Amino acid sequence: MEQTVDQPNIEAIIGGDSQEFAKLVDKYKVLVFTIAMRMLKNREEAEEVAQDSFLKIYKSLKKFKGDAKLSTWIYRIAYNTCLDRIKKNKKELNNRSIDEVSGYQVAELGNALEEMLQKEKSALIKNSIQSLSPTDAAILTLYYFEENNLNELAKTLKISPNTAKIKLYRARLRLAEVLKKQMEPNKIESYE
Secondary structure (H helix, E strand, O other): OOOOOOOOOHHHHHOOOHHHHHHHHHHHHHHHHHHHHHHHOOHHHHHHHHHHHHHHHHHHHHHOOOOOOHHHHHHHHHHHHHHHHHHHHHHHHHOOOHHHHHHHHHHHHHHHHHHHHHHHHHHHHHHHHHOOOHHHHHHHHHHHHOOOOHHHHHHHHOOOHHHHHHHHHHHHHHHHHHHHHHHHHHHHHHHO
């Protein structure tokens, strides 16, 4: 396995070099923590799982063969560690008293409702974007859903960054008008 410039020295880590392991942790800590947060939706648990993941990475680094990218291998360990925590939490949930469960379930229900609302909002926005002109739809999709910055947007559309900024602003205004029209009938119906 060859070492690239930005890859920590795995052989040195296996040999006990803590500075090289610190480099590995610095390089991949955001990736591991992000996976944990998205899966567990709890900061404290995500931090614990991230620590557990790096312990597992350290202990099993000897098994890394290099047939996949190091980041992919680390992602897989973090993902599996999250799954283990989710299974453990479900098992603990079955062993809790009714008082503990109700508080826990209320929090989980709140998370589920929040996620449902986010999906509904996202679907409403996506549908509204579809009713705009193809140019406006492309600009908003690239900016918000593909997360292109203004410079990337300008390059994609072959326009200047200032023109991209103006077009994005105008597309937002048109989207706001469409959303306003779609929201008003819902408000009127809910009060009847």
